[in-house]
Amino acid sequence: MNHKLKHIFNQFQVVAKFMDFCELNSGHINDTYFIQTAQKPNYVLQKINGTVFKNAKQLISNKVLVSKYLQEKNVHLPLHKLQKKVLCFVVSKRGSYFYKDTLGDYWNLSIFIENSITYERTPNSKIAFEAGKATGEFLALTKDFDVKKLNDILPNFHSVNKRFLEFKDALDNTTVERKKQAKKLIAFANFHLEEMLELDHAIRDKIVPLRLTHNDTKISNILFSKNQKSLCMIDTDTVMKGLLHFDYGDAIRTICNTLDEDSLEINKIEFNEEYFKKYTRGFLQELKENITLEELKYLPVSIKIMPFIMGLRFLTDFLNGNVYYKTAYKFHNFNRSQNQFTLVEKIKEKYSTIESFFKT
Numbered sequence: 001m002n003h004k005l006k007h008i009f010n011q012f013q014v015v016a017k018f019m020d021f022c023e024l025n026s027g028h029i030n031d032t033y034f035i036q037t038a039q040k041p042n043y044v045l046q047k048i049n050g051t052v053f054k055n056a057k058q059l060i061s062n063k064v065l066v067s068k069y070l071q072e073k074n075v076h077l078p079l080h081k082l083q084k085k086v087l088c089f090v091v092s093k094r095g096s097y098f099y100k101d102t103l104g105d106y107w108n109l110s111i112f113i114e115n116s117i118t119y120e121r122t123p124n125s126k127i128a129f130e131a132g133k134a135t136g137e138f139l140a141l142t143k144d145f146d147v148k149k150l151n152d153i154l155p156n157f158h159s160v161n162k163r164f165l166e167f168k169d170a171l172d173n174t175t176v177e178r179k180k181q182a183k184k185l186i187a188f189a190n191f192h193l194e195e196m197l198e199l200d201h202a203i204r205d206k207i208v209p210l211r212l213t214h215n216d217t218k219i220s221n222i223l224f225s226k227n228q229k230s231l232c233m234i235d236t237d238t239v240m241k242g243l244l245h246f247d248y249g250d251a252i253r254t255i256c257n258t259l260d261e262d263s264l265e266i267n268k269i270e271f272n273e274e275y276f277k278k279y280t281r282g283f284l285q286e287l288k289e290n291i292t293l294e295e296l297k298y299l300p301v302s303i304k305i306m307p308f309i310m311g312l313r314f315l316t317d318f319l320n321g322n323v324y325y326k327t328a329y330k331f332h333n334f335n336r337s338q339n340q341f342t343l344v345e346k347i348k349e350k351y352s353t354i355e356s357f358f359k360t
Helices: 002-009 056-073 079-085 125-141 160-173 176-181 183-192 194-204 244-255 273-290 293-297 299-319 332-349 351-357
Strands: 018-024 031-037 043-047 106-111 211-213 222-225 230-233 240-242
Touching (some): 002 031, 125 211, 125 222, 125 244, 160 194, 183 194, 183 332, 240 244
Antiparallel strands (some): 043 106, 222 230
């Protein structure tokens, strides 16, 4: 692997010598490696999962377009500060921002942001607030980005209706054994479907605007400094047109779950109200004039919709035999689904408190 990664790394216009690597394991889909060099900068090398992303070349194009747009927005900063605020990609020796290997896999390279930290779980309310600022700033800075320039990598990515149709198809084609094992989760999905379609209907009726969204704003996709200040959003594989509610709700999903989404201690899952309030304050502080009253109205419902979608997706993959997400054991996706659906229940228990917060 060392020789292969070194070869791929050297296909890019790098200014440092490859020394070593280690795998970064926070993602469910792609393979990502930290590349240590003889002298800084260090880099992050990523292989796009061609099974999930059939149009990897277009995906990389999206990431680069957004990166360049954000660099222009931060052009006033000196280079060393700019490269801490924006994920910056490296050109290949052929002049593109990707390298296609002999197996047909696409790779991209970005500059590693030194002295940065990621979290799998939110450690304190300060990080929750800073995470809200990071997501809000990303959405505010990209509000006027022309989404027509983006390739639609995963159409209707956060559509409950689409995900439910995929779930029904998996249910029709799964084994009797899996269907029996997932009986309670299947019943939960069916029972809650109607109330989870609210954002789908808002898009259909053009009540809220489509804009550029990150679409994968879990806490581990936000970089922080060692003094707990937010730096920037990373893992921009899914930048597409969408609703800001997708980014808000998905961040809340991971930040306010008292356990991570792989935890098996389902009975210990709670919705952290303090983190919800801190995150929301940071989020709205950055958006300010860049959010409409209609968008504001739909923020509470997104908090329960996003974990429902993820629970549904994990359940669908379990029924399909675990073909989409990386799994460590047979019931990994089953347990992830149970985790997310439990979070939905905890959110619903506190939903009146959530709604009241937006009225203060």
